[in-house]
């Protein structure tokens with residue numbers, strides 16, 4: 001595939017969406033063909049799956065069902081949006097991808113990173129990002145941010161206890177250790193402007 005696939009990862013309230021919006025603006029000003037998207041979601045079918053997974057009423061959802069639904073949404077989003085964009089040579093910037101499933105379902109939920117990796121191998125069929133930026137933030141900082149963010153709906157995963165969110169962060173750090181050639185850690189507790197500049201610089205490195 002001719003394009004470039006970049007993902008942004010991190011715990012709740014890390015600032016991914018805020019910084020991604022600024023980065024996309026900047027890169028579009030440079031005349032680049034940018035597709036900004038997110039998981040779960042990004043296209044109608046995956047957004048419908050998202051609303052099932054994140055619905056606060058769905059407290060009975062089994063952990064494996066949750067993992068499978070994320071993988072299903074991922075497959076549809078890849079097939080319908082990401083792969084066609086990469087094939088035409090675009091730069092795809094995606095808020096979350098398979099590392100979220102490994103950190104949240106594999107590590108924090110305890111399903112196992114390998115097991116969750118296996119169901120996702122079927123979904124992604126070899127498509128992996130060239131670069132992943134991991135926005136690292138302590139969960140208490142990230143959660144405080146989202147609770148003060150007017151208009152941001154608190155979803156089923158946000159409501160997990162602090163120890164779950166601590167495990168998510170731990171899972172991400174393990175993934176970064178295992179994938180040093182792909183995952184770059186950004187200190188997301190810095191002031192937003194610094195996070196933006198560091199993110200842009202990392203992306204520009206792979207664009208060169």
Ligand SMILES: Nc1ncnc2c1ncn2[C@@H]1O[C@H](COP(=O)(O)OP(=O)(O)OP(=O)(O)O)[C@@H](O)[C@H]1O
Pocket residue numbers: 010011012013014015016017018019145146148149150188189190191192193195
């Ligand atoms: N570096 C920063 N310092 C302080 N606040 C920030 C920073 N970056 C973002 N915020 C604020 O934190 C809140 C959450 O940001 P944002 O929605 O971008 O996070 P996110 O990583 O996309 O979260 P989630 O994945 O949980 O939806 C927003 O109110 C945003 O303005």
Ligand SMILES: Cc1cn([C@H]2C[C@H](O)[C@@H](COP(=O)(O)O)O2)c(=O)[nH]c1=O
Pocket residue numbers: 012038039040070096097098100101102104105155157158
């Ligand atoms: C892709 C993916 C996401 N999650 C979790 C992470 C968040 O709690 C929500 C998505 O909400 P956001 O506001 O868009 O960040 O879903 C997950 O557990 N596993 C995944 O694969």
